[in-house]
Amino acid sequence: MTSQWQKFREYFYFDNELGIQVDVSRSGFPDTYLDDMEIRLQDMYCQIQALEQGAVANPDEQRMVGHYWLSDPELAPQPEIGAAIKDTLRRILYFAQDVHAGTICGQKGRPFRNVIIVGIGGSSLGPRFVSEALGNKGDPCSLYFIDNTDPDGMDRIFAELDAKADATLTIVISKSGGTVETRNGMEEVRHFYVSRGLDFSRHAVSITQPGSRLDQIRIKEDWLDAFPVWEWVGGRTSVLSAVGLLPLALQGIDICGLLDGAKKCNSLTRNTDTKSNPAALTALAWYVLTGGKGGQQMVILPYKDRLELFPKYLQQLIMESLGKEKDLDGNIVHQGITVLGNKGTSDQHSYIQQLLDGPSNFFVTFIEVLKDRDGDSILIAEESTSGDYLQAFLLGTRNALSNKGRKSITLTVRDLSPVTIGVLIALYERTVSMYAQLVHVNAYHQPAVEMAKKGAQEMIQLKNLALRVLRACKTGGLTVEEIALEIEADGSVVDREMLYKILKHLEANRGNRIISQKSGSEFEALYQVASDQQ
Incomplete structure (x- = not known):
């Protein structure tokens, strides 16, 4: 019988350059699993390649799915698409530079130091996750997200910005330009400015498809600027478009590092040697853990405070992509993986009890960050730092689950940086695409x-x-x-x-x-x- 150490060595993936490790050895792979799946895997690789080359991936809307091109415009199937991506990135960088320098400022001349992002779903979850993961005290701008049509939630933000309204920029994000929740948030923010004697248009920027209803409003009212989101970018995969890059650049985050990490990860996940492809290994683990039929719960446990919003981001990416009634042939399949999560070690005091003793209707993904903090840590007890204890709880919980026969995947990164976060985004985007191909559903529509x-x-x-x-x-x-x-x-x-x-x-x-x-x-x-x- 193969030992756990042998399984670990056989299925362990690592890339020293990017500082990423993927361990699927505790997911229950049968000994012949990779060989048995090889024909399907090679077909999957062909389908993914066609997707990247511009095949129509969403027949409902007759559109391509090109979020892979955002980090590598040279791969775009049409030169004008690649040129538009590059031009938009250049404009975002210049706009952020001008805001930080005070060249672009509020109606009364005060520099923008606060940014309200009005958007919902992918227009909020991705940017908010990255903002929390990489933000620091002293960032040139603070971000505030209006991602629900909840009046009280908006009032809390308005109260915090009451004396800073003239130093606050607003970005309104709606791909279609007609999203009701975003329209509501925009009108609430407009009232916030007007009630303080300010002109909304002097503080507003749009991100939408050219020619949309929102774009028409922006033109009529002469807003500060506008940035595109293209029809081939889905909301849940839009964080590396202007949707995420503009607010994150304004916050002061290295968006070129994000794009570089995603580009390098996408290069790795094009490898058709499955053991050398971290996304393929992860998709295969999902497949064996769900029996290819979905219906399981995926518990995301990031052992890092900065990654607390990562489960929420993955919740939309995975559940909206994979939760489908029918497969590509029109058969009723009710596919889907339920995603939930809580940060470690908070999970020790919330629902680990059920994961260990309750129904075995789930699998766990542990997210480990090797670097504890900038600078040295003090010894707390037992010759160990607080970071040593954090890892000990992760490893102890993983072993406890294994001893109970509960399955898990472990994803490890060296540190949290723009490059690393770009890697995480691209890795899961690719994994979702691959799993969708394996279970024969369309990951890119949401009827x-x-x-x-x-x-x-x-x-x-x-x-x-x-x-x-x-x-x-x-x-x-x-x-x-x-x-x-x-x-x-x-x-x-x-x-x-x-x-x-x-x-x-x-x-x-x-x-x-x-x-x-x-x-x-x-x-x-x-x-x-x-x-x-x-």
Whole structure:
């Protein structure tokens, strides 16, 4: 029987130049697994190569998927694409330089030292992860993310920036230019500036597709500048486009280092010798751990505070890419890997108990960073530093899981730098592409997301119909059922439960002027528009 040490040596991947190691020896590879999968792996490599060469990867939208070109424009299938990537990077660097120098400044002449990023999903998760991973005290600009249409969340940011509004730049990011949550955030930020006597357009930059609705607004209002995001860049793989590079450059992060790390990692992951390809090894581990059928949970445990947002970033990248009802042939497969995570050693005091003793419906990915800190560490106890203990908890937890028969993957990096973070981004982007090919799903469309957006719009329409009924009511109020019947008189079909939820929300926010009077049960309450005397 093969020992763990033998498995470790056989499947261990390392690259000394980039300081990255991938250990899949505890993922349960059968002894003949690589040989058994070789034909499928070579087909996968061909499919990935075609993807990079510009094949249509998203038939729903008839578009290419080219995030690989962002770090290596020379690989773009058309010279104008490569030229656009280079030109955008050059403009980003010059724009950030001018902001830092005060050449581009706020309406009242104060240099920009704060940046609000208005975006959602990939327009926030990637930049926010990198910002937290590489940011330091003394960065030339501080970033604030509005990534939800939550008024209270926005108010917290506005309160912090209250006295700094004229020194605050806003970047509005929406690839389509019509994302509702981003539109809402933009209008809230506009009000923030206007209420302080400032012109929003003098503080605003857009990142969107040329010609989009957002781009048209930007042109009409004459914003400070605009940067493109191209139709071949998906939101969850957009962090190395202007979406991530502009805010990160403004923060003061070395974006050229990020791109260099991604470029070098992409070069490594083109290797068709599987044992020499860290992404292929990781994708194979996912495949054996899920049986190629998904349905498992992937627990991401980064043992580094700076990587606390890495699981959230991977959650979108993996779940939106792989969570699919149908495969490429139209068969119902319900593929997907559920991603969750918490930083070590916090996990020791939260859910390691269940991972060890609960159901075995998961596998763990440990993220290890070898360098503890800049400078030397003091000895705490047992001739060990706090960093020694951090690694000890990681290794101890990994062994404890193995002893319980629970599987894991370990990804190790030498340190956290722009190059290393670029490597991590590219490694997981490639792994997702490869796993998707192995399970025969399209990683680059997301039809269910559009369903949810349509459902939200239907709720807004129902709210407006309810308000119309209540404003026309001349009696002492209407019950949920009576409001529903009034709406249905025009031929609509009303979901009573949704209507009830909407009415309770309207009542909780005084600006709507909706009040209720209890009469018997909760569902017999009478709703009406408050009079001026109420």
